[in-house]
Amino acid sequence: MSPGVRHEIPLDMIHRRPAFVLELLAVALGVDTSEYGDVRVETIELNSIQPTERAADSVTSVSIPQGDGRRLYVIVEVQLKYDAAKWWRWCSYVGTLMGRREQPVILVVICPEPAVAAGYDQAFQPDHSCLILRPVVVGPERLLHMVEAEDVLASPEMATLAAVARPNLEDSLAVARTLVTMSDERGPLYYSYLAACLPGPIREELEKQMAVTFELIDNEFTRRWEAQGRAKGKAEGRAEGKEEGKAEGLAESVLTLLEVRGFVLSEEQCATVMACKEVDQLKVWLTRAATATELDEVLGDA
CATH class of the missing domain: 3.40.1350 (Trna Endonuclease; Chain: A, domain 1)
Structure with a gap:
């Protein structure tokens, strides 16, 4: 970032x-x-x-x-x-x-x-x-020390700024695990900001432990974006077939999540994502988009 x-x-x-x-x-x-x-x-x-x-x-x-x-x-x-x-x-x-x-x-x-x-x-x-x-x-x-889920949800802004300003793994994890459960786009945006601002060693350990968290919460963090993309591609899906419509919805989700997290994609990169019809590949990009700090971590050589 x-x-x-x-x-x-x-x-x-x-x-x-x-x-x-x-x-x-x-x-x-x-x-x-x-x-x-x-x-x-x-x-x-x-x-x-x-x-x-x-x-x-x-x-x-x-x-x-x-x-x-x-x-x-x-x-x-x-x-x-x-x-x-x-x-x-x-x-x-x-x-x-x-x-x-x-x-x-x-x-x-x-x-x-x-x-x-x-x-x-x-x-x-x-x-x-x-x-x-x-x-x-x-x-x-x-800045108020806020790590309990109830407090973080009440003011994710204050909790995130405090975690950035006083970085330590325990508090960062507590805040991050609540941010990924939020029902609106502030969750991925604030999580991205938090992870990007942490010192290298803390950020690396955070991302390792958050990978486990994603599994524990059944990947709810990325499911929301997948569902949003499916909704956008619903009409196209009816006309072009269920699998192709799902792929287009996932592609929209990847681009939307990257945009919310502050990444700027070239026209070529956007076209590459939208042209991809491999659902499994799009899911990989979507999962990476939730935690990556650099665009190359998401798309690689794409």
């Missing part, structure tokens, strides 16, 4: 479940956010002149308790390494958004690495300036 994807998955978590922003605020500020609500993902360019360089990673807004219709805007940034230039950009983000909306703004910075979190966990005040910027930093120590 590329650094770009490692940066984007935590932001994708917010877009998939905006209420996750309230959980981040709760752990970072140590406050009860249960009375906040109506979380909305906002699409706001914070600088119209340079939209590519001056677009915040994520902007959401939430209703404020007893706020007479006022809303709190939350900018979320993900930082994988320390970059001093970010301070100036964040001043621009916060100031621009506050001026446009005339509402309070909080900057939340997710830092999976302890050293990066420590670097940003301070106030920034430029010389000869009245402005003071104090970001809310979510580092490893502030």
Whole structure:
């Protein structure tokens, strides 16, 4: 998984479940956010002149308790390494958004690495300036330790980020085994993110033990994708024959799962998968797609 994807998955978590922003605020500020609500993902360019360089990673807004219709805007940034230039950009983000909306703004910075979190966990005040910027930093120590299945299912986002930020085999396995039982596409996506971010030795052992888990749960993880593919190929299957329709459904599943996990296939690779009529080969690709960290691990020389 590329650094770009490692940066984007935590932001994708917010877009998939905006209420996750309230959980981040709760752990970072140590406050009860249960009375906040109506979380909305906002699409706001914070600088119209340079939209590519001056677009915040994520902007959401939430209703404020007893706020007479006022809303709190939350900018979320993900930082994988320390970059001093970010301070100036964040001043621009916060100031621009506050001026446009005339509402309070909080900057939340997710830092999976302890050293990066420590670097940003301070106030920034430029010389000869009245402005003071104090970001809310979510580092490893502030992410909740969640390994029980009930807790992981309640917030797979928090559980996955914590497992990534504080990597160890026991916790990673506990979270991964619950992620593969999830009934929506977040399961494979978050599992992929977790496995890709773990140190090599932990990732290798995780994948070995998860191979056993797949057998124990009757391969439920990939069965969902197989069923989804069969549904897509159902109409074609009636016309072209049951076996060929099943093959096309499996091929669709392979491509869908790889796309959800962040892999980018060439047109030639997509065509190869869709042209394959060997059900057994497609099942092999589908199983590999659930755990692979590199595209070559799935398709090999295909």
